[in-house]
Amino acid sequence: MRENDERRRRGLLRLIPGLLLGLLLTGCSALERQHEALLVLGDLAAGDAPSRLKQRTQTPDRERLAYAVEGRDYVADLYHPAISRRGTLVLVHGLTDEGRRDPRLMAFARTLARAGFTVLVPELDGLRDFSVGTREAQGIADAIRHAAAELPMGEEGPALAAISFATGPALLAAMQPDTAHRVRFVIAVGGYYDLTDLLRYATTGEDRGGACRRAPPPQHDLRWALLRSQLHHLADAEDRQRLDTIARRRLGNSEESFEAPDSGVAGLGPEGKALYALVTNTDPARVTPLLEALPPSLLLQFDALNLASRDLDALTARLVLVHGPDDRVIPISHSRRLRDALPSRQARLFAAGGLGHVEVSSHWRDAWTLWRAIYHMLRLGETDGRNR
DSSP states (O other), rough: HHHHHHHHHHHHHHHHHHHHHHHSOOGGHHHHHHHHHHHHHHHHHHTTTTOOOHHOOOEEEEEEEEEETTTEEEEEEEEEEOOOSOOOEEOOSSTTTTGGGGGHHHHHHHHHHOOOOOOOOEHHHHTTTTTOOHHHHHHHHHHHHHHTSSSTTOOOOOOEEEGGHHHHHHHHTSSSTTTTTTTTTEEEEOOOHHHHHHHHHHOOOOOOOOOSSSSOOOOOHHHHHHHHHHHGSSSOOOHHHHHHHHHHHHTTOOOTTTOOOTGGGGOOOHHHHHHHHHHHHHGGGHHHHHHTTTTTTHHHHHHOOOOOGGGGTOOSSSEEEEEOOOEEEEEOOOHHHHHSSSSSTTEEEOOOOOOOOSSSSSSTTTTTHHHHHHHHHHHHOOOTTTOO
Protein backbone atom coordinates (compact mmCIF):
# COMPACT_ATOMS: atom_id res chain seq x y z
CA MET A 1 0.00 0.00 0.00
CA ARG A 2 2.79 2.43 0.88
CA GLU A 3 4.50 1.69 -2.42
CA ASN A 4 1.26 2.37 -4.34
CA ASP A 5 0.71 5.64 -2.44
CA GLU A 6 4.24 6.74 -3.26
CA ARG A 7 3.75 5.88 -6.94
CA ARG A 8 0.57 7.98 -6.98
CA ARG A 9 2.36 10.96 -5.43
CA ARG A 10 5.29 10.69 -7.83
CA GLY A 11 2.90 10.39 -10.79
CA LEU A 12 0.99 13.47 -9.71
CA LEU A 13 4.19 15.47 -9.25
CA ARG A 14 5.22 14.65 -12.82
CA LEU A 15 1.87 15.95 -14.08
CA ILE A 16 1.71 19.14 -12.04
CA PRO A 17 3.83 21.28 -14.46
CA GLY A 18 1.51 20.49 -17.37
CA LEU A 19 -1.60 21.09 -15.30
CA LEU A 20 -0.26 24.38 -14.00
CA LEU A 21 0.51 25.47 -17.55
CA GLY A 22 -3.11 24.73 -18.41
CA LEU A 23 -4.20 26.93 -15.53
CA LEU A 24 -2.09 29.82 -16.74
CA LEU A 25 -3.46 29.59 -20.27
CA THR A 26 -7.09 29.96 -19.16
CA GLY A 27 -8.98 32.98 -17.91
CA CYS A 28 -7.94 34.47 -14.59
CA SER A 29 -11.54 34.47 -13.32
CA ALA A 30 -11.49 30.66 -13.11
CA LEU A 31 -7.93 30.30 -11.80
CA GLU A 32 -8.90 29.77 -8.16
CA ARG A 33 -11.40 27.04 -9.00
CA GLN A 34 -8.93 25.34 -11.33
CA HIS A 35 -6.28 25.32 -8.63
CA GLU A 36 -8.81 23.91 -6.18
CA ALA A 37 -9.61 21.10 -8.65
CA LEU A 38 -5.91 20.24 -8.69
CA LEU A 39 -5.89 20.08 -4.89
CA VAL A 40 -8.96 17.82 -4.90
CA LEU A 41 -7.31 15.57 -7.47
CA GLY A 42 -4.23 15.28 -5.29
CA ASP A 43 -6.34 14.47 -2.23
CA LEU A 44 -8.21 11.71 -4.07
CA ALA A 45 -4.89 10.19 -5.09
CA ALA A 46 -3.45 10.46 -1.60
CA GLY A 47 -6.30 8.63 0.15
CA ASP A 48 -5.57 8.85 3.88
CA ALA A 49 -2.02 10.08 3.26
CA PRO A 50 -1.12 13.77 3.65
CA SER A 51 -2.02 16.13 0.81
CA ARG A 52 -2.02 19.87 0.16
CA LEU A 53 -5.81 19.96 0.44
CA LYS A 54 -5.63 18.36 3.87
CA GLN A 55 -2.97 20.88 4.91
CA ARG A 56 -5.10 23.83 3.80
CA THR A 57 -8.50 22.74 5.15
CA GLN A 58 -9.96 21.58 8.42
CA THR A 59 -10.92 17.94 8.87
CA PRO A 60 -14.68 17.77 8.19
CA ASP A 61 -16.90 16.83 11.13
CA ARG A 62 -18.93 13.66 10.62
CA GLU A 63 -22.34 13.44 12.28
CA ARG A 64 -24.51 10.34 12.50
CA LEU A 65 -27.98 11.33 11.42
CA ALA A 66 -31.35 9.60 11.83
CA TYR A 67 -34.30 10.89 9.81
CA ALA A 68 -37.69 9.76 8.59
CA VAL A 69 -39.65 10.50 5.41
CA GLU A 70 -43.34 9.57 5.34
CA GLY A 71 -42.83 7.00 8.08
CA ARG A 72 -39.74 5.41 6.50
CA ASP A 73 -36.71 5.49 8.82
CA TYR A 74 -33.13 5.99 7.69
CA VAL A 75 -29.66 6.55 9.07
CA ALA A 76 -26.92 8.51 7.34
CA ASP A 77 -23.59 10.23 7.88
CA LEU A 78 -23.46 13.99 7.40
CA TYR A 79 -20.06 15.53 6.66
CA HIS A 80 -19.80 19.21 7.58
CA PRO A 81 -17.24 21.40 5.80
CA ALA A 82 -15.62 24.32 7.58
CA ILE A 83 -17.54 26.59 5.18
CA SER A 84 -20.46 25.24 3.18
CA ARG A 85 -20.06 27.12 -0.08
CA ARG A 86 -21.24 24.51 -2.57
CA GLY A 87 -24.48 23.39 -0.94
CA THR A 88 -25.56 19.86 -0.08
CA LEU A 89 -24.59 16.75 -2.02
CA VAL A 90 -26.23 13.35 -1.48
CA LEU A 91 -23.55 10.69 -1.98
CA VAL A 92 -24.76 7.13 -2.67
CA HIS A 93 -22.45 4.16 -2.14
CA GLY A 94 -22.27 1.21 -4.53
CA LEU A 95 -22.36 -2.51 -3.73
CA THR A 96 -20.28 -2.85 -0.57
CA ASP A 97 -20.70 -4.85 2.62
CA GLU A 98 -19.52 -1.83 4.62
CA GLY A 99 -22.20 0.51 3.30
CA ARG A 100 -21.75 4.17 4.16
CA ARG A 101 -18.69 3.31 6.26
CA ASP A 102 -16.71 1.88 3.35
CA PRO A 103 -13.25 3.48 3.81
CA ARG A 104 -13.03 4.50 0.15
CA LEU A 105 -16.43 6.16 0.29
CA MET A 106 -15.59 7.92 3.54
CA ALA A 107 -12.38 9.29 2.02
CA PHE A 108 -14.35 10.54 -1.00
CA ALA A 109 -16.95 12.19 1.25
CA ARG A 110 -14.24 13.94 3.27
CA THR A 111 -12.61 15.22 0.07
CA LEU A 112 -15.94 16.59 -1.16
CA ALA A 113 -16.50 18.25 2.22
CA ARG A 114 -13.04 19.82 2.09
CA ALA A 115 -14.09 21.24 -1.29
CA GLY A 116 -17.07 22.97 0.33
CA PHE A 117 -19.94 20.49 -0.04
CA THR A 118 -22.12 19.41 2.87
CA VAL A 119 -22.20 15.68 2.16
CA LEU A 120 -25.11 13.44 3.13
CA VAL A 121 -24.33 9.69 2.84
CA PRO A 122 -27.46 7.57 3.45
CA GLU A 123 -27.22 3.91 4.42
CA LEU A 124 -29.01 1.78 1.82
CA ASP A 125 -29.50 -1.81 2.93
CA GLY A 126 -29.89 -3.26 -0.56
CA LEU A 127 -26.56 -1.88 -1.71
CA ARG A 128 -24.90 -3.04 1.48
CA ASP A 129 -26.19 -6.63 1.42
CA PHE A 130 -26.15 -6.96 -2.40
CA SER A 131 -29.96 -7.11 -2.67
CA VAL A 132 -30.36 -3.94 -4.72
CA GLY A 133 -33.86 -3.19 -6.03
CA THR A 134 -36.38 -0.42 -6.51
CA ARG A 135 -36.49 0.19 -2.74
CA GLU A 136 -33.02 1.76 -3.13
CA ALA A 137 -34.46 4.26 -5.60
CA GLN A 138 -37.05 5.16 -2.97
CA GLY A 139 -34.35 5.47 -0.29
CA ILE A 140 -32.31 7.81 -2.47
CA ALA A 141 -35.40 9.86 -3.33
CA ASP A 142 -36.15 10.14 0.38
CA ALA A 143 -32.58 11.33 1.01
CA ILE A 144 -33.13 14.02 -1.64
CA ARG A 145 -36.42 15.02 0.02
CA HIS A 146 -34.80 15.19 3.44
CA ALA A 147 -31.81 17.19 2.18
CA ALA A 148 -34.07 19.63 0.31
CA ALA A 149 -36.23 20.16 3.38
CA GLU A 150 -33.19 20.98 5.52
CA LEU A 151 -31.68 23.55 3.16
CA PRO A 152 -31.44 27.17 4.31
CA MET A 153 -33.98 29.59 2.86
CA GLY A 154 -33.10 30.53 -0.70
CA GLU A 155 -30.46 27.83 -1.24
CA GLU A 156 -30.79 25.66 -4.34
CA GLY A 157 -31.63 21.97 -4.07
CA PRO A 158 -29.09 19.24 -3.36
CA ALA A 159 -26.76 17.66 -5.86
CA LEU A 160 -26.55 13.88 -6.20
CA ALA A 161 -23.54 11.60 -6.71
CA ALA A 162 -23.80 7.84 -7.32
CA ILE A 163 -21.11 5.19 -7.42
CA SER A 164 -21.16 2.23 -9.82
CA PHE A 165 -24.32 0.10 -9.49
CA ALA A 166 -26.05 2.88 -7.55
CA THR A 167 -26.31 4.91 -10.77
CA GLY A 168 -29.59 3.32 -11.91
CA PRO A 169 -31.45 3.73 -8.60
CA ALA A 170 -30.05 7.27 -8.25
CA LEU A 171 -31.31 8.38 -11.65
CA LEU A 172 -34.71 6.79 -10.99
CA ALA A 173 -34.83 8.74 -7.72
CA ALA A 174 -33.92 11.96 -9.52
CA MET A 175 -36.78 11.49 -11.99
CA GLN A 176 -39.65 11.22 -9.52
CA PRO A 177 -42.25 13.99 -9.91
CA ASP A 178 -41.46 15.70 -6.59
CA THR A 179 -37.66 15.33 -6.79
CA ALA A 180 -36.84 16.08 -10.43
CA HIS A 181 -36.99 19.85 -9.95
CA ARG A 182 -34.99 19.71 -6.70
CA VAL A 183 -31.78 18.04 -7.91
CA ARG A 184 -29.19 20.55 -9.14
CA PHE A 185 -26.98 18.03 -10.95
CA VAL A 186 -26.04 14.35 -10.84
CA ILE A 187 -22.56 12.81 -10.86
CA ALA A 188 -22.30 9.16 -11.92
CA VAL A 189 -18.94 7.42 -11.45
CA GLY A 190 -18.52 4.11 -13.32
CA GLY A 191 -22.27 3.69 -13.80
CA TYR A 192 -24.35 1.33 -15.93
CA TYR A 193 -27.00 1.83 -18.61
CA ASP A 194 -28.12 -1.54 -20.04
CA LEU A 195 -28.38 -4.38 -17.51
CA THR A 196 -28.76 -7.07 -20.17
CA ASP A 197 -25.53 -5.99 -21.84
CA LEU A 198 -23.85 -5.73 -18.44
CA LEU A 199 -24.79 -9.34 -17.65
CA ARG A 200 -23.54 -10.42 -21.06
CA TYR A 201 -20.22 -8.68 -20.45
CA ALA A 202 -19.83 -10.05 -16.90
CA THR A 203 -20.46 -13.64 -17.94
CA THR A 204 -19.12 -13.85 -21.50
CA GLY A 205 -16.78 -10.87 -21.90
CA GLU A 206 -18.75 -9.47 -24.85
CA ASP A 207 -19.56 -5.75 -24.74
CA ARG A 208 -22.14 -5.11 -27.44
CA GLY A 209 -22.21 -1.41 -26.71
CA GLY A 210 -18.47 -1.00 -27.23
CA ALA A 211 -18.47 -0.09 -30.90
CA CYS A 212 -15.75 2.55 -30.45
CA ARG A 213 -13.36 0.51 -28.34
CA ARG A 214 -13.13 -3.11 -27.26
CA ALA A 215 -13.67 -3.55 -23.53
CA PRO A 216 -10.99 -5.28 -21.44
CA PRO A 217 -11.82 -8.71 -19.98
CA PRO A 218 -14.23 -8.52 -17.03
CA GLN A 219 -13.06 -9.07 -13.48
CA HIS A 220 -13.02 -12.73 -12.50
CA ASP A 221 -15.41 -12.32 -9.58
CA LEU A 222 -17.92 -9.97 -11.26
CA ARG A 223 -20.38 -12.76 -12.11
CA TRP A 224 -20.48 -13.87 -8.46
CA ALA A 225 -21.14 -10.35 -7.20
CA LEU A 226 -24.05 -10.14 -9.64
CA LEU A 227 -25.32 -13.52 -8.42
CA ARG A 228 -25.40 -12.26 -4.83
CA SER A 229 -27.29 -9.15 -5.92
CA GLN A 230 -30.20 -11.22 -7.23
CA LEU A 231 -30.61 -13.88 -4.55
CA HIS A 232 -33.27 -12.05 -2.56
CA HIS A 233 -35.69 -12.42 -5.48
CA LEU A 234 -35.73 -16.22 -5.14
CA ALA A 235 -38.70 -17.60 -3.23
CA ASP A 236 -36.90 -20.75 -2.01
CA ALA A 237 -34.83 -20.02 1.11
CA GLU A 238 -32.67 -23.11 0.53
CA ASP A 239 -31.86 -21.94 -2.99
CA ARG A 240 -30.85 -18.55 -1.60
CA GLN A 241 -28.60 -20.14 1.01
CA ARG A 242 -26.94 -22.58 -1.41
CA LEU A 243 -26.24 -19.92 -4.02
CA ASP A 244 -25.01 -17.43 -1.43
CA THR A 245 -22.53 -20.03 -0.17
CA ILE A 246 -21.33 -20.65 -3.72
CA ALA A 247 -21.01 -16.92 -4.48
CA ARG A 248 -19.13 -16.10 -1.29
CA ARG A 249 -16.69 -18.98 -1.82
CA ARG A 250 -16.08 -17.96 -5.41
CA LEU A 251 -15.61 -14.30 -4.47
CA GLY A 252 -12.93 -15.37 -2.02
CA ASN A 253 -10.99 -17.47 -4.53
CA SER A 254 -10.04 -15.49 -7.62
CA GLU A 255 -7.76 -18.26 -8.90
CA GLU A 256 -10.50 -20.90 -9.08
CA SER A 257 -11.88 -21.58 -12.55
CA PHE A 258 -15.57 -20.72 -12.69
CA GLU A 259 -16.15 -23.70 -15.02
CA ALA A 260 -15.38 -26.05 -12.12
CA PRO A 261 -18.55 -27.76 -10.82
CA ASP A 262 -20.05 -26.32 -7.64
CA SER A 263 -21.21 -28.55 -4.84
CA GLY A 264 -24.86 -28.01 -4.01
CA VAL A 265 -26.03 -27.17 -7.53
CA ALA A 266 -27.81 -30.51 -7.93
CA GLY A 267 -30.00 -29.68 -4.93
CA LEU A 268 -31.24 -26.37 -6.32
CA GLY A 269 -34.87 -25.83 -7.25
CA PRO A 270 -35.96 -24.63 -10.73
CA GLU A 271 -35.54 -20.92 -9.95
CA GLY A 272 -32.12 -21.40 -8.35
CA LYS A 273 -30.92 -23.50 -11.30
CA ALA A 274 -32.16 -20.85 -13.75
CA LEU A 275 -30.20 -18.10 -12.00
CA TYR A 276 -27.09 -20.28 -11.65
CA ALA A 277 -27.28 -21.18 -15.37
CA LEU A 278 -27.36 -17.49 -16.31
CA VAL A 279 -24.40 -16.57 -14.11
CA THR A 280 -22.19 -19.46 -15.28
CA ASN A 281 -23.07 -19.13 -18.97
CA THR A 282 -20.25 -18.21 -21.38
CA ASP A 283 -22.19 -18.00 -24.67
CA PRO A 284 -23.30 -14.43 -25.58
CA ALA A 285 -26.19 -15.77 -27.70
CA ARG A 286 -27.73 -17.57 -24.70
CA VAL A 287 -27.95 -14.55 -22.39
CA THR A 288 -31.39 -13.36 -23.52
CA PRO A 289 -33.14 -16.78 -23.37
CA LEU A 290 -31.51 -17.49 -20.01
CA LEU A 291 -32.78 -14.16 -18.72
CA GLU A 292 -36.29 -14.96 -19.90
CA ALA A 293 -36.17 -18.20 -17.90
CA LEU A 294 -35.69 -16.36 -14.60
CA PRO A 295 -38.52 -16.10 -12.06
CA PRO A 296 -41.01 -13.26 -12.77
CA SER A 297 -40.20 -11.45 -9.51
CA LEU A 298 -36.56 -11.19 -10.53
CA LEU A 299 -37.35 -10.05 -14.06
CA LEU A 300 -39.71 -7.37 -12.72
CA GLN A 301 -36.97 -5.80 -10.58
CA PHE A 302 -34.42 -6.27 -13.36
CA ASP A 303 -36.57 -4.37 -15.85
CA ALA A 304 -37.37 -1.66 -13.30
CA LEU A 305 -33.65 -0.92 -12.78
CA ASN A 306 -32.66 -1.23 -16.44
CA LEU A 307 -32.12 2.34 -17.66
CA ALA A 308 -32.04 1.18 -21.30
CA SER A 309 -35.72 0.25 -21.03
CA ARG A 310 -36.80 3.41 -19.20
CA ASP A 311 -37.99 6.76 -20.49
CA LEU A 312 -35.40 9.26 -19.25
CA ASP A 313 -37.32 12.39 -20.27
CA ALA A 314 -38.22 13.11 -16.65
CA LEU A 315 -34.55 13.70 -15.79
CA THR A 316 -34.09 17.48 -15.79
CA ALA A 317 -30.80 17.75 -13.89
CA ARG A 318 -27.46 17.97 -15.62
CA LEU A 319 -25.56 14.69 -15.63
CA VAL A 320 -21.79 14.42 -15.18
CA LEU A 321 -20.49 10.99 -16.20
CA VAL A 322 -16.99 9.97 -15.10
CA HIS A 323 -15.80 6.60 -16.36
CA GLY A 324 -12.47 4.81 -16.75
CA PRO A 325 -11.80 3.57 -20.32
CA ASP A 326 -10.30 0.35 -18.91
CA ASP A 327 -13.09 -0.33 -16.41
CA ARG A 328 -13.38 -4.12 -15.94
CA VAL A 329 -16.62 -4.01 -13.94
CA ILE A 330 -18.85 -1.78 -16.08
CA PRO A 331 -17.47 -0.88 -19.53
CA ILE A 332 -17.33 2.80 -20.48
CA SER A 333 -19.76 2.07 -23.32
CA HIS A 334 -22.55 2.26 -20.73
CA SER A 335 -21.77 5.88 -19.90
CA ARG A 336 -21.49 6.71 -23.60
CA ARG A 337 -24.92 5.24 -24.28
CA LEU A 338 -26.43 6.95 -21.25
CA ARG A 339 -25.07 10.28 -22.46
CA ASP A 340 -26.46 9.68 -25.94
CA ALA A 341 -29.90 8.74 -24.56
CA LEU A 342 -30.33 12.25 -23.14
CA PRO A 343 -30.85 15.55 -24.97
CA SER A 344 -27.77 17.18 -26.41
CA ARG A 345 -25.59 18.93 -23.79
CA GLN A 346 -27.61 17.65 -20.81
CA ALA A 347 -24.99 14.99 -20.06
CA ARG A 348 -21.23 15.29 -20.29
CA LEU A 349 -18.86 12.33 -20.27
CA PHE A 350 -15.29 12.43 -18.98
CA ALA A 351 -13.36 9.34 -20.11
CA ALA A 352 -10.82 9.48 -17.31
CA GLY A 353 -7.91 7.09 -17.68
CA GLY A 354 -6.98 8.08 -14.14
CA LEU A 355 -9.75 5.75 -12.94
CA GLY A 356 -9.96 2.00 -12.68
CA HIS A 357 -13.59 1.27 -11.84
CA VAL A 358 -14.30 3.79 -9.08
CA GLU A 359 -10.84 4.19 -7.60
CA VAL A 360 -8.13 6.61 -8.65
CA SER A 361 -5.44 4.66 -10.48
CA SER A 362 -1.75 4.78 -9.63
CA HIS A 363 -0.80 5.19 -13.32
CA TRP A 364 -2.18 8.72 -13.81
CA ARG A 365 -1.78 8.56 -17.58
CA ASP A 366 -4.91 10.63 -18.05
CA ALA A 367 -5.03 12.82 -14.97
CA TRP A 368 -5.84 15.81 -17.18
CA THR A 369 -9.31 14.45 -17.97
CA LEU A 370 -9.97 13.55 -14.34
CA TRP A 371 -8.90 17.06 -13.34
CA ARG A 372 -11.32 18.52 -15.91
CA ALA A 373 -14.14 16.38 -14.47
CA ILE A 374 -13.41 17.66 -10.96
CA TYR A 375 -13.26 21.24 -12.20
CA HIS A 376 -16.64 20.81 -13.92
CA MET A 377 -18.15 19.38 -10.73
CA LEU A 378 -16.83 22.26 -8.62
CA ARG A 379 -18.18 24.78 -11.11
CA LEU A 380 -21.65 23.21 -11.06
CA GLY A 381 -21.52 23.13 -7.29
CA GLU A 382 -21.20 26.87 -6.85
CA THR A 383 -24.38 27.89 -5.07
CA ASP A 384 -24.53 31.43 -6.44
CA GLY A 385 -25.51 30.09 -9.87
CA ARG A 386 -22.62 31.67 -11.78
CA ASN A 387 -20.66 29.92 -14.53
CA ARG A 388 -23.06 26.97 -14.83
